Amino acid sequence: MNGQARAIALTAIAPITWGTTYVVTTELLPPDRPLLTALLRALPAGLILLLVGRTLPSGKWWWRSVTLGMLNIGVFFALLFVAAYRLPGGVGAVVGAAGPLVVVGMSALLLDQRVRLRPVLLGIAGVSGVAMVVLTASAKLDLLGVAAGLAGTVAMSTGTVLAKRWGPPPGVKVSAFAGWQLVSGGLFLLPLAFLVEGAPPAFTTINLAGYGYLALINTGLAYWLWFRGVSLLSPIPLTFLGLLSPLTATVVGWVVLGQALTPLQTLGMLVAFGAMVLGQRPPRPIAPAVVIPETVTGEHRTLSASRT
Numbered sequence: 277m278n279g280q281a282r283a284i285a286l287t288a289i290a291p292i293t294w295g296t297t298y299v300v301t302t303e304l305l306p307p308d309r310p311l312l313t314a315l316l317r318a319l320p321a322g323l324i325l326l327l328v329g330r331t332l333p334s335g336k337w338w339w340r341s342v343t344l345g346m347l348n349i350g351v352f353f354a355l356l357f358v359a360a361y362r363l364p365g366g367v368g369a370v371v372g373a374a375g376p377l378v379v380v381g382m383s384a385l386l387l388d389q390r391v392r393l394r395p396v397l398l399g400i401a402g403v404s405g406v407a408m409v410v411l412t413a414s415a416k417l418d419l420l421g422v423a424a425g426l427a428g429t430v431a432m433s434t435g436t437v438l439a440k441r442w443g444p445p446p447g448v449k450v451s452a453f454a455g456w457q458l459v460s461g462g463l464f465l466l467p468l469a470f471l472v473e474g475a476p477p478a479f480t481t482i483n484l485a486g487y488g489y490l491a492l493i494n495t496g497l498a499y500w501l502w503f504r505g506v507s508l509l510s511p512i513p514l515t516f517l518g519l520l521s522p523l524t525a526t527v528v529g530w531v532v533l534g535q536a537l538t539p540l541q542t543l544g545m546l547v548a549f550g551a552m553v554l555g556q557r558p559p560r561p562i563a564p565a566v567v568i569p570e571t572v573t574g575e576h577r578t579l580s581a582s583r584t
Contacts, residue, residue, distance in 0.1 A: 317487070318459075345457040
């Protein structure tokens with residue numbers, strides 16, 4: 277396995293684990309505690325990664341870490357769990373599947389990358405495939421839940437592009453880079469959770485197991501792998517890996533909750549998975565313009581060697 281394929285494979289583990297968030301939230305955690313769940317997912321994982329990385333931000337990286345922590349963790353986690361508690365898993369998955377389209381726009385805005393037709397079409401195919409998998413006639417739309425899901429998708433997509441633009445500082449471990457963001461987001465969520473939701477309820481053993489899984493595997497390991505991928509992969513192929521999250525959620529629902537798969541859902545899985553795979557292919561490079569001297573007039577004419 278070459279370096280690029282290995283980076284893609286390891287980064288893909290992150291959205292696969294995120295695909296289990298919905299079933300863990302609904303089956304193992306106390307009801308109606310989105311901010312507490314976001315807090316207990318982010319802060320413990322961030323502190324563990326800080327202990328591993330053993331490096332604190334310095335200089336401009338203080339405010340950059342806070343910015344990335346708010347976008348990727350604090351705001352995103354809060355909105356994610358609001359959507360998870362208010363929406364059926366399928367509706368939330370479709371909203372989240374719009375991430376590649378948001379990243380295409382943000383990459384053009386923040387990284388000066390050309391908007392190419394191919395990733396836009398693949399992004400639409402990804403959303404369509406996920407919709408075929410997870411939407412049913414009985415799916416109910418909660419406007420607040422949909423708004424929270426969309427805002428969360430925009431927040432994390434923007435954070436992913438900014439993390440690529442800034443990159444981890446030279447010599448700083450990915451564990452520290454991820455830990456800075458998780459701790460920043462967790463500290464933002466700490467007062468918010470207590471002010472809005474009050475004191476935590478009494479936790480059962482099942483609740484503690486669910487929170488432990490979210491903090492250690494679903495967040496600590498997953499975000500270390502994700503930000504490692506941010507440093508190695510381009511943002512658009514990276515975000516297409518996010519389509520693995522709703523596909524994993526569907527498979528988990530099928531296996532754990534005994535949900536059946538229809539032919540339309542199977543087709544949707546193939547469409548979404550195909551969009552994810554094709555999204556990993558690098559774009560064709562744009563060849564530089566070639567200047568050819570005009571022998572008759574002495575002037576120069578420029579021929580573009582780029583393909584449209």
